[in-house]
Amino acid sequence: MSGWDKGLDLEATLRKLLEYRRFIRGRVLRPRYRAALRDVNILVLALVNGLRISEAIESYYMWLESNGAESRFNVKLAKSRDRYRLCIVPGIFDKVDLAATKNLPRPRKQALNNFSRRNFGFNTHSLRYAFINYLLSRGVDVPLVSKIVGHKNLDTILAYIQSKRAQETLESIQKLLGRLDKRG
Numbered sequence: 001m002s003g004w005d006k007g008l009d010l011e012a013t014l015r016k017l018l019e020y021r022r023f024i025r026g027r028v029l030r031p032r033y034r035a036a037l038r039d040v041n042i043l044v045l046a047l048v049n050g051l052r053i054s055e056a057i058e059s060y061y062m063w064l065e066s067n068g069a070e071s072r073f074n075v076k077l078a079k080s081r082d083r084y085r086l087c088i089v090p091g092i093f094d095k096v097d098l099a100a101t102k103n104l105p106r107p108r109k110q111a112l113n114n115f116s117r118r119n120f121g122f123n124t125h126s127l128r129y130a131f132i133n134y135l136l137s138r139g140v141d142v143p144l145v146s147k148i149v150g151h152k153n154l155d156t157i158l159a160y161i162q163s164k165r166a167q168e169t170l171e172s173i174q175k176l177l178g179r180l181d182k183r184g
Contacts (some may be wrong), residue, residue, distance in 0.1 A: 008126050042107070052078045052079075059089065
């Protein structure tokens with residue numbers, strides 16, 4: 001995969017994040033684990049909504065400020081002055097998350113990216129591409145995917161899709177060549 005797309009599978013990545021989250025929640029009474037809980041929650045939020053990490057941070061803190069009473073937020077797009085998109089906070093976030101993380105400062109984007117690389121081996125923007133790939137592989141049409149992830153211009157997502165499909169096509173031809181060569 002090229003650029004930010006590291007070929008993450010959304011479901012496998014979500015399982016990995018949730019497993020880590022369960023581990024951390026069992027230790028949340030220790031102060032050093034609270035930041036880890038906040039960080040993994042933000043990564044989950046980014047993954048299941050296709051958010052940029054700055055949008056996920058903003059959404060998580062909007063949820064904290066509502067004391068968990070709200071689960072749907074219109075979050076300002078990171079690359080826009082006046083455009084917003086819907087973010088839905090997962091129902092798994094609860095009173096434990098609130099109590100453990102509400103007084104923590106907002107993490108910096110780079111700190112979250114470092115946390116993600118150190119604990120899971122991928123950068124935070126890969127979560128966005130995993131979400132996009134997941135939707136596309138399930139037949140969601142390109143204009144709707146573009147709208148969901150907040151792309152103003154369809155060309156942005158089309159360029160990504162075309163690059164990805166071109167790479168997949170070339171790889172499949174190479175595999176075919178390998179299979180045919182073994183027969184002859």
